[in-house]
Amino acid sequence: MGDVNNTTYATEFYDSGNYYQHYVKTGFIIRVTTYVIITIGLLLILLTIFALYFLVRKDHVTPIYVINLLITDLFQFCCLIFFNTKGSWIFGIVGSIVYYTYYCLLVTSVGFMVCISLERYLVIAHPLWYRFRRTTKISVAVCAVVWVVPPVFFIPVVYLLGLEVQGIIFSISLIVPFPLFIFFLVGTLRALSASVSVPSEEKRRIVGILVLVLLIYTLLFLPSIIYYLAQGSGSFDLSNLSSMFIRLSPLADLSLYVFIRKDISSKFLAAVCCCKMESNANDEPAVKVDDV
Numbered sequence: 485m486g487d488v489n490n491t492t493y494a495t496e497f498y499d500s501g502n503y504y505q506h507y508v509k510t511g512f513i514i515r516v517t518t519y520v521i522i523t524i525g526l527l528l529i530l531l532t533i534f535a536l537y538f539l540v541r542k543d544h545v546t547p548i549y550v551i552n553l554l555i556t557d558l559f560q561f562c563c564l565i566f567f568n569t570k571g572s573w574i575f576g577i578v579g580s581i582v583y584y585t586y587y588c589l590l591v592t593s594v595g596f597m598v599c600i601s602l603e604r605y606l607v608i609a610h611p612l613w614y615r616f617r618r619t620t621k622i623s624v625a626v627c628a629v630v631w632v633v634p635p636v637f638f639i640p641v642v643y644l645l646g647l648e649v650q651g652i653i654f655s656i657s658l659i660v661p662f663p664l665f666i667f668f669l670v671g672t673l674r675a676l677s678a679s680v681s682v683p684s685e686e687k688r689r690i691v692g693i694l695v696l697v698l699l700i701y702t703l704l705f706l707p708s709i710i711y712y713l714a715q716g717s718g719s720f721d722l723s724n725l726s727s728m729f730i731r732l733s734p735l736a737d738l739s740l741y742v743f744i745r746k747d748i749s750s751k752f753l754a755a756v757c758c759c760k761m762e763s764n765a766n767d768e769p770a771v772k773v774d775d776v
Contacts, residue, residue, distance in 0.1 A: 550744060554738075601664070696739060696740060
């Protein structure tokens with residue numbers, strides 16, 4: 485998110501040699517880091533989409549939302565490649581299109597994160613209702629809506645409002661899902677506490693997905709949202725840092741694959757449980773000695 489607002493700092497850095505050197509070094513680090521993220525992410529995302537496709541063929545619904553989320557990540561990488569090669573503050577027709585496409589993709593990716601959390605919540609909180617409406621066609625229709633709504637909504641915003649107001653509106657649209665993520669997690673935990681039919685391993689998988697989505701949103705999206713709601717009232721380094729958090733989100737989205745695949749998630753959760761059991765076992769002798 486910090487690409488275009490960097491232009492407001494450019495004139496300040498050019499006035500001072502020290503600031504200008506800092507500006508150049510920071511820009512170089514950001515470009516190199518971005519290329520590393522893109523190089524690693526492109527290959528992993530393509531492999532993950534290919535693997536999730538076979539789960540969809542087995543009539544699994546959740547991978548559809550994850551696949552669409554990863555597709556938005558691929559398009560974000562394409563926009564980032566443009567930003568890195570053409571420069572952050574080249575404002576032509578093509579640059580403006582890529583700029584607003586990138587922000588629409590961010591909103592779309594958050595929309596698919598909401599779909600993933602909602603689907604997991606419905607599985608536990610409303611299992612009967614979800615069972616009769618859990619079809620691939622409905623999921624595809626929901627994905628189509630999530631893809632269409634951001635550009636349709638933001639096109640009038642782009643033409644009618646100024647750049648600062650646009651940034652605030654984008655930030656508000658990104659922060660609206662925050663209470664939804666919390667509601668889905670709390671509602672699922674309450675439903676799971678009263679459910680005896682769901683296996684404990686399945687409970688851990690569902691909670692793991694919800695917690696992971698909330699963490700990705702809170703750690704990587706929320707700093708930029710807060711920064712732009714404050715109308716960029718921060719340092720140049722803070723702007724770049726929040727922007728890098730956003731760029732790391734595609735790599736973080738890949739971790740959802742661990743909890744989608746039952747075989748992988750079971751091994752992962754078993755390893756975590758074993759670590760906890762070993763730590764508890766190491767603590768027990770000390771307690772017994774104290775008691776004696």
